[in-house]
Amino acid sequence: xxxxxMKRMGVSGVLAGLMLVLLAGEVLAHGERAQxxxxxxxxxxxxxxxxxxxxxxxxxxxxxxxxxxxxxxxPKQMASIEDTVYLNIGVPGPTFLRLHSEVNGVPMVRxxxxxxxxxxxxxxxxxxxxAGRYHVHPILNVKDSxxxxxxxxxxxxxxxxxxxxxxxxxxxxxxxxxxLENYALGDVYGWHLVWLAIxxxxxxYWLLRKExxxxxxxxxxxxxxDRANEIITKKDFVAGGVFFTLTxxxxxGGYLWAEHKYPITIPLQTxxxxxxxxxxxxxxxxxxxxxxxxxxxxxSLTMRVNVTNHGDSPIRISEFLTANIRFLNxxxxxxxxxxxxxxxxxxxxxxxxxxVAPGQSVAVELVASDxxxxxxxxxxxxxxxxxxxxxxxxxxxxxxxxxxxxVGGAILPAFF
Amino acid sequence: xxxxxxxxxxxxxxxxxxxxxxxLAGHFKRNRFVYTFGALILAVGLALRIYLDTMGFTxxxxxxxxxxxxxxxxxxxxxLILLGSFTVIxxxxxxxxxETDASSISKELELQRYWKMLSIFSVMAVxxxxxxxxxxxxxAAWHQVTIRDTDxxxxxxxxxxxxxxxxxxxxxxxxxxxxxxxxxxxxxxxIPFLAVVCGILMIMPNYGFNEWGHTFFxxxxxxxxxxxxxxxxxxxxxxxxxxxxxQLISNMTRLIAETTAEDYSQSA
Amino acid sequence: MNETQASEITASENKGRLLxxxxxxxxxxxxxxxxxxxxxxxxxxxxxxxxxxIHFTLTxxxxxxxxxxxxxxxxxxxxxxxxxxxxxxxxxxxxxxxRLPIAGTVITLLLCxxxxxxxxxxxxxxxxxxxxxxxxxxxxxxxxxxxxTLLITRSLLVSAITGGALFGALVWPLNWSFMAASKVxxxxxxxxxxxxxxxxxxxxxxxxxxxxxxxxxxxxxxxGGSVTPLTAVFSGLCGIVxxxxxxxxxxxxxxxxxxxxxxx
Numbered sequence: 001x002x003x004x005x006m007k008r009m010g011v012s013g014v015l016a017g018l019m020l021v022l023l024a025g026e027v028l029a030h031g032e033r034a035q036x037x038x039x040x041x042x043x044x045x046x047x048x049x050x051x052x053x054x055x056x057x058x059x060x061x062x063x064x065x066x067x068x069x070x071x072x073x074x075p076k077q078m079a080s081i082e083d084t085v086y087l088n089i090g091v092p093g094p095t096f097l098r099l100h101s102e103v104n105g106v107p108m109v110r111x112x113x114x115x116x117x118x119x120x121x122x123x124x125x126x127x128x129x130x131a132g133r134y135h136v137h138p139i140l141n142v143k144d145s146x147x148x149x150x151x152x153x154x155x156x157x158x159x160x161x162x163x164x165x166x167x168x169x170x171x172x173x174x175x176x177x178x179x180l181e182n183y184a185l186g187d188v189y190g191w192h193l194v195w196l197a198i199x200x201x202x203x204x205y206w207l208l209r210k211e212x213x214x215x216x217x218x219x220x221x222x223x224x225x226d227r228a229n230e231i232i233t234k235k236d237f238v239a240g241g242v243f244f245t246l247t248x249x250x251x252x253g254g255y256l257w258a259e260h261k262y263p264i265t266i267p268l269q270t271x272x273x274x275x276x277x278x279x280x281x282x283x284x285x286x287x288x289x290x291x292x293x294x295x296x297x298x299x300s301l302t303m304r305v306n307v308t309n310h311g312d313s314p315i316r317i318s319e320f321l322t323a324n325i326r327f328l329n330x331x332x333x334x335x336x337x338x339x340x341x342x343x344x345x346x347x348x349x350x351x352x353x354x355x356v357a358p359g360q361s362v363a364v365e366l367v368a369s370d371x372x373x374x375x376x377x378x379x380x381x382x383x384x385x386x387x388x389x390x391x392x393x394x395x396x397x398x399x400x401x402x403x404x405x406x407v408g409g410a411i412l413p414a415f416f
Numbered sequence: 417x418x419x420x421x422x423x424x425x426x427x428x429x430x431x432x433x434x435x436x437x438x439x440l441a442g443h444f445k446r447n448r449f450v451y452t453f454g455a456l457i458l459a460v461g462l463a464l465r466i467y468l469d470t471m472g473f474t475x476x477x478x479x480x481x482x483x484x485x486x487x488x489x490x491x492x493x494x495x496l497i498l499l500g501s502f503t504v505i506x507x508x509x510x511x512x513x514x515e516t517d518a519s520s521i522s523k524e525l526e527l528q529r530y531w532k533m534l535s536i537f538s539v540m541a542v543x544x545x546x547x548x549x550x551x552x553x554x555x556a557a558w559h560q561v562t563i564r565d566t567d568x569x570x571x572x573x574x575x576x577x578x579x580x581x582x583x584x585x586x587x588x589x590x591x592x593x594x595x596x597x598x599x600x601x602x603x604x605x606x607i608p609f610l611a612v613v614c615g616i617l618m619i620m621p622n623y624g625f626n627e628w629g630h631t632f633f634x635x636x637x638x639x640x641x642x643x644x645x646x647x648x649x650x651x652x653x654x655x656x657x658x659x660x661x662x663q664l665i666s667n668m669t670r671l672i673a674e675t676t677a678e679d680y681s682q683s684a
Numbered sequence: 685m686n687e688t689q690a691s692e693i694t695a696s697e698n699k700g701r702l703l704x705x706x707x708x709x710x711x712x713x714x715x716x717x718x719x720x721x722x723x724x725x726x727x728x729x730x731x732x733x734x735x736x737x738i739h740f741t742l743t744x745x746x747x748x749x750x751x752x753x754x755x756x757x758x759x760x761x762x763x764x765x766x767x768x769x770x771x772x773x774x775x776x777x778x779x780x781x782x783r784l785p786i787a788g789t790v791i792t793l794l795l796c797x798x799x800x801x802x803x804x805x806x807x808x809x810x811x812x813x814x815x816x817x818x819x820x821x822x823x824x825x826x827x828x829x830x831x832x833t834l835l836i837t838r839s840l841l842v843s844a845i846t847g848g849a850l851f852g853a854l855v856w857p858l859n860w861s862f863m864a865a866s867k868v869x870x871x872x873x874x875x876x877x878x879x880x881x882x883x884x885x886x887x888x889x890x891x892x893x894x895x896x897x898x899x900x901x902x903x904x905x906x907x908g909g910s911v912t913p914l915t916a917v918f919s920g921l922c923g924i925v926x927x928x929x930x931x932x933x934x935x936x937x938x939x940x941x942x943x944x945x946x947x948x
Binding site: 538542545559563601644648661670677 | 700706710712720723733734736742762770774776781798889890891893933
């Protein structure tokens with residue numbers, strides 16, 4: 001965990017802690033570690049996640065971009081992303097405004113569907129709204145499956161220089177410029193007060209009387225149910241009529257008033273949009289997984305794969321990505337690490353073969369090993385009812401062009 | 417352990433032969449019980465609320481983080497120990513000191529105990545209002561902006577492991593006290609009271625169903641989802657408040673009518 | 685106490701009841717009765733607040749939290765349906781035993797007050813949503829209409845038919861006075877949205893995605909687009925049925941004002 005500020009405090013009591021946390025304003029947005037390890041490996045592979053800039057003030061723009069690939073190993077027991085999915089962002093409540101979001105160039109105001117085994121490039125433009133330190137995660141909400149979370153990036157949002165309250169102004173199609181932060185709240189308060197007043201008046205009419213629960217109980221019982229209505233006086237009856245009429249008149253009046261004030265209104269808008277997916281750039285490399293295992297007591301995953309290079313340029317395997325953890329091969333320098341990026345094991349991947357020559361077919365052993373494996377509870381796969389894995393293998397040709405493809409299969413624990 | 421009632425029945429510190437008015441005065445004493453305990457639980461509620469507001473999003477979003485284990489799990493353990501021991505100790509004490517001879521309880525003492533029962537209910541009512549205005553929707557707001565991780569999430573630690581159990585922790589001893597101290601309830605069981613207690617009590621076991629469902633067939637934060645309707649059904653146990661209230665009303669009416677009657681002479 | 689029980693009351697109970705009646709002329713007794721009123725109002729109202737909050741939030745809460753959920757087809761149906769379930773048993777009890785036609789107003793009023801407090805504390809303070817996006821709806825007018833029909837007709841059955849129907853039918857016009865503003869059209873990236881939709885998009889809800897909304901989706905069969913009045917009529921019907929049913933359940937529950945010799 002990265003909340004080092006908390007650790008520095010030592011054990012100076014909860015109150016002191018409270019104060020520091022208040023000052024730090026540090027906010028996590030997690031939950032993904034509770035998800036099953038195999039689910040995280042076999043749903044969506046997020047990569048190239050970039051959040052910039054990392055230090056902003058309230059009112060500033062933050063852009064989140066990245067790519068994702070939908071796994072062909074999608075668990076059958078989970079509702080599929082091929083049905084309904086929504087691009088979202090994981091921040092603690094509306095600490096940011098989402099001004100724009102798109103996938104493969106299509107605006108993502110609404111939900112869509114992603115076929116499996118395809119690549120999608122997304123972009124979300126945010127505007128900082130509440131000061132604090134946030135862990136920002138791109139998220140996909142998949143209908144009936146829940147939230148699929150990308151890794152987070154820490155983002156500092158400082159108070160704005162201006163003391164003016166935060167505003168969020170938009171112009172309606174009728175030409176009015178409105179501030180969504182307090183849009184039409186005057187009407188809301190006003191009408192609620194009207195109804196509260198009428199309601200309280202009605203309640204007080206009944207409760208502010210000399211004879212209430214017990215006396216009425218005694219009288220109703222004495223009258224018997226047939227004559228109990230005699231306890232309702234003529235005055236009550238008239239009051240009932242007055243309140244009834246007043247209420248109906250106020251409902252009608254309010255309705256007509258609003259119709260007059262807002263003559264043009266539309267129903268809520270919904271419906272899915274379509275996105276054209278991007279094919280996976282696999283290059284000319286064929287990868288077949290032979291076997292895979294992970295050390296139960298350790299922090300590594302070992303894969304034995306058969307690799308065939310059908311192209312005319314040597315290929316070097318640079319990275320294995322699974323469950324948002326990047327295991328990088330230190331011998332291949334092209335891989336980029338973005339500012340603030342987490343869950344990167346810089347020399348986490350060892351590859352038994354340096355480069356796969358054109359036309360060569362070779363067995364390769366890949367060992368992905370880092371403390372992150374443990375920290376993100378990947379050894380928990382032993383507790384999953386479905387021990388299979390998947391991940392993305394990245395590789396480069398001689399021209400420095402990046403390719404990738406998904407690998408996956410059954411995975412066995414190694415107990416010793 | 418059950419003891420016979422030998423308490424004095426003087427409701428007024430003055431002499432007993434002052435007539436009905438002086439006897440009445442005892443029923444109008446400022447109710448310190450309600451003020452003290454009402455303020456106490458509201459203070460606890462307020463403290464928890466402030467804790468949730470400051471520590472919820474800061475260190476409460478990831479069960480597997482060290483911060484969560486430091487700042488939230490001790491709260492949970494503390495709550496469970498506090499409420500568990502409060503309920504058990506008080507319930508056992510009230511049962512062990514129960515009274516068996518209803519005939520030895522005078523009408524004035526009985527009426528006094530009804531007022532006390534209402535005081536207990538008033539404290540619970542204050543707490544119920546606090547839960548309704550604070551706790552219930554905090555869980556809604558929380559789940560709709562954060563990703564569900566485990567059952568031990570800050571709003572659950574407050575509402576599921578403190579707020580609602582605290583109501584149960586008050587209801588169970590109140591139920592036992594009523595059934596061992598008030599003649600009309602002694603040696604039998606009030607069905608509406610039992611229904612209210614059971615309904616609120618069963619909310620806790622129902623978390624089991626709720627979380628079980630969330631583990632596999634229900635992943636999203638739709639609050640009006642069928643998986644939550646178990647709580648709704650249990651909330652309906654409050655329908656029994658009406659028969660319970662009228663049970664109380666008919667008993668108290670008679671007692672008040674008798675003890676305030678002109679020709680009433682104090683019973684032994 | 686119903687009539688069959690009343691005919692079986694014993695002589696001593698009869699004497700007691702006479703005494704009860706006499707106590708109504710006794711100022712000392714009346715003083716205690718009024719003290720009791722104060723306490724029972726506090727206790728009953730506070731437990732009602734808890735009950736309606738749990739009940740409503742878990743059956744119709746989503747529509748009430750966000751203005752981009754308050755659509756023409758589901759919200760005006762779900763909200764009164766949910767409310768009448770909870771009002772029914774209390775309306776029966778308070779009418780049958782003390783002839784107080786207040787259950788509808790009390791419950792809708794308490795719900796409104798507690799919703800404001802709760803929205804402010806939990807949605808505004810705790811999770812930073814602007815009040816303009818999460819303000820509660822009001823149902824107080826419906827509660828008054830329900831109670832007044834009972835008061836005027838003095839019949840639970842007739843009030844269920846008239847009041848229940850009005851309660852179901854008038855949700856939309858009652859709330860339109862302050863909700864119309866959120867349905868004004870805006871444009872975003874060439875797409876038509878209502879202001880409510882735009883707020884739902886801009887004010888991020890991490891685990892409440894757009895598709896989760898249970899709202900009207902267009903069909904070929906909307907009878908010329910007159911969704912609102914059709915929903916109102918159907919909601920009125922549902923109001924009658926569900927209120928009638930829960931009045932009946934209230935009657936059964938009220939019969940359980942009994943003691944058992946032991947916990948079975």
